[in-house]
Amino acid sequence: MKKIILLMAMAAAGLSGCDRRPAPLKIDNALTADEIAAGRLTPEVMWKMRRAGSSSLSPDGTRLLYTLTDYNMAENRGVTTVWTEEIATGKCRQLTDGTSNSAAPQWSADGQSVWFLSDRSGSMQVWRMATDGTHARQITGAGGGEGIPDVEGFGVAPDEKHIWWVQTVHVAARKSSDVHNDLPESKARIYDDLMVRHWDYWDEGDYRHIFVAELGDGLVTGGKDIIGAEAAWDAPLAPYFDMAEIAWNPAGTKLAYTCKPLTGTAYAVSTDSDIFVYDVATGATENICKPRTAPKGECAGEAGEVRDLPDEMPGYDKYPVWSPDGEKIAFRSMRRAGNESDKERLLVYDCTTGATEDLTEDFDYNAMNVVWDGNGELYFIAPIEATHQLCRTALTDGEAEVLTRGDHDINAFTMAGGRIVAEVCTISMATEFYEINPADGAMKRISEINRPVYDAVKMGEVQKRWVRTTDGKQMLTWVILPPDFDATKKYPVLLYCQGGPQSVVSQFWSYRWNFQLMAAQGYVVVAPNRRGLPSFGQEWLDQISGDYSGQNIRDYLSAIDDVAREPWADADRMGCAGASYGGYSVYYLAGCHEKRFKAFIAHCGIYDFDSMYGETEELWFVNNDYGGPYWDPKNATAQRSYANSPHKSAAKWDTPILIVTGEKDYRIPYTQSLEAFTAARVRGIPARLVEFEDEAHQVFKPQNSLVWNREFFGWLDKYVKQE
Numbered sequence: 001m002k003k004i005i006l007l008m009a010m011a012a013a014g015l016s017g018c019d020r021r022p023a024p025l026k027i028d029n030a031l032t033a034d035e036i037a038a039g040r041l042t043p044e045v046m047w048k049m050r051r052a053g054s055s056s057l058s059p060d061g062t063r064l065l066y067t068l069t070d071y072n073m074a075e076n077r078g079v080t081t082v083w084t085e086e087i088a089t090g091k092c093r094q095l096t097d098g099t100s101n102s103a104a105p106q107w108s109a110d111g112q113s114v115w116f117l118s119d120r121s122g123s124m125q126v127w128r129m130a131t132d133g134t135h136a137r138q139i140t141g142a143g144g145g146e147g148i149p150d151v152e153g154f155g156v157a158p159d160e161k162h163i164w165w166v167q168t169v170h171v172a173a174r175k176s177s178d179v180h181n182d183l184p185e186s187k188a189r190i191y192d193d194l195m196v197r198h199w200d201y202w203d204e205g206d207y208r209h210i211f212v213a214e215l216g217d218g219l220v221t222g223g224k225d226i227i228g229a230e231a232a233w234d235a236p237l238a239p240y241f242d243m244a245e246i247a248w249n250p251a252g253t254k255l256a257y258t259c260k261p262l263t264g265t266a267y268a269v270s271t272d273s274d275i276f277v278y279d280v281a282t283g284a285t286e287n288i289c290k291p292r293t294a295p296k297g298e299c300a301g302e303a304g305e306v307r308d309l310p311d312e313m314p315g316y317d318k319y320p321v322w323s324p325d326g327e328k329i330a331f332r333s334m335r336r337a338g339n340e341s342d343k344e345r346l347l348v349y350d351c352t353t354g355a356t357e358d359l360t361e362d363f364d365y366n367a368m369n370v371v372w373d374g375n376g377e378l379y380f381i382a383p384i385e386a387t388h389q390l391c392r393t394a395l396t397d398g399e400a401e402v403l404t405r406g407d408h409d410i411n412a413f414t415m416a417g418g419r420i421v422a423e424v425c426t427i428s429m430a431t432e433f434y435e436i437n438p439a440d441g442a443m444k445r446i447s448e449i450n451r452p453v454y455d456a457v458k459m460g461e462v463q464k465r466w467v468r469t470t471d472g473k474q475m476l477t478w479v480i481l482p483p484d485f486d487a488t489k490k491y492p493v494l495l496y497c498q499g500g501p502q503s504v505v506s507q508f509w510s511y512r513w514n515f516q517l518m519a520a521q522g523y524v525v526v527a528p529n530r531r532g533l534p535s536f537g538q539e540w541l542d543q544i545s546g547d548y549s550g551q552n553i554r555d556y557l558s559a560i561d562d563v564a565r566e567p568w569a570d571a572d573r574m575g576c577a578g579a580s581y582g583g584y585s586v587y588y589l590a591g592c593h594e595k596r597f598k599a600f601i602a603h604c605g606i607y608d609f610d611s612m613y614g615e616t617e618e619l620w621f622v623n624n625d626y627g628g629p630y631w632d633p634k635n636a637t638a639q640r641s642y643a644n645s646p647h648k649s650a651a652k653w654d655t656p657i658l659i660v661t662g663e664k665d666y667r668i669p670y671t672q673s674l675e676a677f678t679a680a681r682v683r684g685i686p687a688r689l690v691e692f693e694d695e696a697h698q699v700f701k702p703q704n705s706l707v708w709n710r711e712f713f714g715w716l717d718k719y720v721k722q723e
Contacts, residue, residue, distance in 0.1 A: 024098030025079040027070040029452070036456045040483065041520040043709035045457060046511060047071055047702055049450045052431045053412075053423065054104060059111040061417020062087055063131075064433060067103060068449070076703045082116055084131065087419070087435070087446065095133035104153060104243070108160065115139070115156050124150040126165060126220075140165060140220045152208065153236075153243030156215070157252030162280055163220060164212050164246060164255055171232050172205035193264035195617045197666045199239030200696035208234045208241055210257060212280060226278050226285070227259070235259040237273055237318070245318055249326045253280050256320035256329055268619045271338055274313070275320045275331050275349070288329065288349050288356075289313045315342055324374045327351055328395075332367060338620040339545070341502035343538050346370060346380060348395065359393050363400040364537040367391070371415055373438075379403075379420075381410055383504050383535035386476050390422065390436060403441040407464065409507045421446070425509040427480060428459040428516055458483035460519035467528065467562045470554045476536075477559045478505065480515045480525040490570040492720050494518055495560045495597070496527040497578025497585035501544050501552070501625070504535045511705070512698055513579065521713050522721065524569055528559035546627045546637040548581075549588060549644035556585065560596065572598075575720040577712070579603035580668060580697065584646060587676060590657060591649025599719035600657040601712060604668050604697050607676040609645035615669045650679040656686035658715040660708065662695035688715065 029048045048071075055066040064085045071078040079098040082105045085091065096102040100120035107114060111131075118127045118136075125141040125148075140163075141148045154165040173179050176188035189202060196203055209231065211223035227235050235257050236245035245258035260273040274289035290313070315334035322329055329349045334342035346360045346367035360367050365382040372378055379392045384402060388409040393400045404410065411431065413422035420436040424443070433447040463479040482491060496515070498505045505527045518525045529536065531552040532544025544552050564571040576597045578586050583605015590600050606612050610630050613622050623629070627637030657680050661673035670691060680687035690711050692704055699708045 025070075025072050025075065025077070027072060027079070027098060029070060031452065031456050039456060039458050041457045041459070041514075041517050043517065043706050044073070045453060046514065046517060047073055047705065049430055049453055051511075052433070052447070052449050055412065055414055055421060055423055055433060056105070056107060057414045057416035057419060057421055058107050059109065059416055061419035063111075064414075064421055064446075065105050065107060065114060066433070067105065070098075071702050073702050073706070076701060078702070082114065082133075085433070085447065087421070090446065093132065095129065095131075106156065108156075109158055115154070117151060117154065119150075123148045124152070126151055126154050126163070138219060139163070139215075152241060153246070155243070155246060155248055157248045158250055159252040160215055161252055162212060163215050164210055164248070165223070166208050166210055166236065166241070166243065166246075168206045169209045169225065169229070170205055171207050171230060174203060174205040178205070194268040194619070198617050199666060200664045201239075201666075205232075207232060208236065208238070210235050210246060210255070212255065212278070224283075226255070226283075231261065232263050233259065233261055233267065242319075245320070247320050247322055249322045250324060251326055254278060254326075255280065256322065258318045258320065265619075268617065269338065269623060271316045271334065271340055271620050272314050274317050275329065277320075277329070277351075288351075288354075289317045289333075315339060316344075317347075319370065321370050321372060323348075323372050330370050330372065330378055332370065338624050340618075340621060340624070341500075341534070341541060341545075343541075344368060346378065346393070348378075357398070359395070359398045360400055361398070363391075363393075366534060367400075369412060371413070373415060379413070379415065381413070383506065386478070386504055386506050386529050386533075386535055388506060390420070390441065403438070404436060404443060405441065406443070407462070407507055408443075409509075426507045427462050427478065427509065429454070430509045457520075459516050461485060462515075465562070467559050469531075469551070469558045471551060475528055475530065475555055475559065477526060477528040477562075478515070479563060480519045480527070482519045482522050482524065485568075487568050489568060490573075491522065491524045491568055492573035492575070492716075493560070493563060493569050493571075494523045494525050494716065494720070495556060495574065495576045496525055497556060497576065497582035497589075498527070498530070498533065499578065499580030499582040501532045501548070501581035501584075502534060502541055504533050505529045506535065512708075517709070521716075523575075523716070524563065526559055526563045528555060530555035530559070545625050546641060548584065548625070548641060553585065553588060553592075556589065557593075557596075564596075571596075573720050573723065575599045575601070575716050577601035577603075577716075578605070580605065583668070586657075587646035588644075588649070590655060591646065591652040593655070595654075597655055599715060600655055601660070601715060602657065602673070602676065603660040604662060604665050604670075605659075605672065605676070606646070606668055607672045607679075608647040609642045611675070612668065612672060615671060617666055647675065647679065650676075650683065653680060653683060653685055656715075656719045658688045658690070658711065660690045660699075660711070661692070662697060662699065663691060663693045664696040667697050686719075 051069040067080050069078050069080040080101045082095040082102045084093050103117045105114050105116040115128050126139040129136040149167040152166045156163050174189050176186040177184045209225050209227040213220045213223035247256050255278045274287050277286045314337035317333045320329050320331045332344045333347045336342045344366035345358050349356045367380040369381040377392050377394050382391045390404045390410050391402050408426050410422045422434050423431050424434045425431045434443045435446050460483045461481045465477045465479050466474045467477050469475050515525045534541050574597050583602040586600045586602040587607050626641040628635045630642045659673045659677045661670040677689040
């Protein structure tokens, strides 16, 4: 469909083929005179901000390659372009224009050219260009004609002799027109097993597979499907398809990747993914996480060698990263089966001996975004006390060192030429680039991507508050005050309930749930790191599983009650909002808040545990977090979870509630929201349902986002802000 729309647009503009390209998407990021005069963050101002990402240093460490995404609200779409910055001078150069989307830029081995994805030919394909943006040449696909599949990610071997890419392949017949081919106009999907849908799409027999081919002077049009033509599973893993799960070895002769070669119900209840290594020369594949032989065709190739591993690895094993000498593979591993929020250990596999070592056994935090430095050390990001910090550890002693300090989120980083550059954000700042001194962790900002917005808009003060919980522990809570805060006045207060449920309330900048945007509308925002969130140790994180209605709910109330005692907090004007598990929290609190709140907002929340178990897709999640299915009377943990489902306390609801959902949300289907809305209205409680027909668990489209924000703040202003 994207291809057809682009060709129609080209025809309407009098263009043909690739001879001429459409006009760039018009982008006007300048704030209006009224927006500057108001000096306040609004949804409209936020959507004028540029979004940076996909950064990587050149091999010599002198230039930074990255992308910027800009949006046109009137056209309800954005465009992503590729840029470079000279680190020494700060000079920026735009390499691609807005006539097409460009993504995933990567330096060539010599730093003299850039590989990238672009849809300029009509489908998303791999291209190569000079570092000034000239001499762009298509690498994969045959033009942009009908039937050319999109490339969703790629990686060029260090010796530039081979390339891998990911594309969709059709494996199984799910549509009625395929099963009953004499009925081509029929519209049904037919299944004999799970999973019938995932995240935001139905399983129609299409899966993402990895292809490998030689690089030459012409177009790469073939390639070997190393997952296997009949393999009914994805690599990288669904539903996020993160290309960081795939990595070349330094010699360009082997490819490590993540895969979960399971189907049906076995797939739906398991987190047992593994790291596989594909040998380009022989076509053999080895599973380095299991002491067994991989059957032919299982995640590609011939049977692999049996390895004697110290223990089984029944949980997630993901994100392989080769050592500079190609002798070891670092990867992230979760020990417990079915627990997607277990500690992410940093393991290192020795390709010669088959031994696997845990480098973070005594480090009580997750290890993410692992990078080898070439000197026997591994750098990684860890969530620590509601921030994300850069850490490192050596192979020799395995003791983790926290390199950076401060209230910020380091979300990604790149290393080259002795230099480290990171993507950093805070509650008050969208992503900017910072150089980090590897000697002492000192951070220096090297970009000004959204400086015009920060110069014109006032941000509220962000306070770090430690709140005593009902069981005597200390809980970090962010409190965001309105701009121009006056302690002699009283302000309405908004409790934010985090989703996940195992997602940290860190220093994130969000374009959906933005704390500064809430504060700019005159609210004091209370964002607690309740039980069940990472960055405070595994015990704090694990508490929530099997106990959704327990200590974490009491933590919410401890936070809001603590802030409500402040003289500037109006305890008679308080609201509560959250999404996903946060939406569950809203529904649950609606039945037990004891008149604390004047209004609730639930986005894609869990309302009825019984129906949720049969409607959701990743059953490993509900099995772990609920304790199991609802039909087992001997499972005390599960029975406690279902007994405390929010729908069972709907009779106690007495407060206006706004309910938001996405029709394509298959994680917490929109029917959960319909149940809650029905209960509220039948009971005579003021309620409003906002259902986005083209969104899933989150709202991404520009105009939909403005609708979401107008409804969100309109509800709060009506029921909370008014005195």
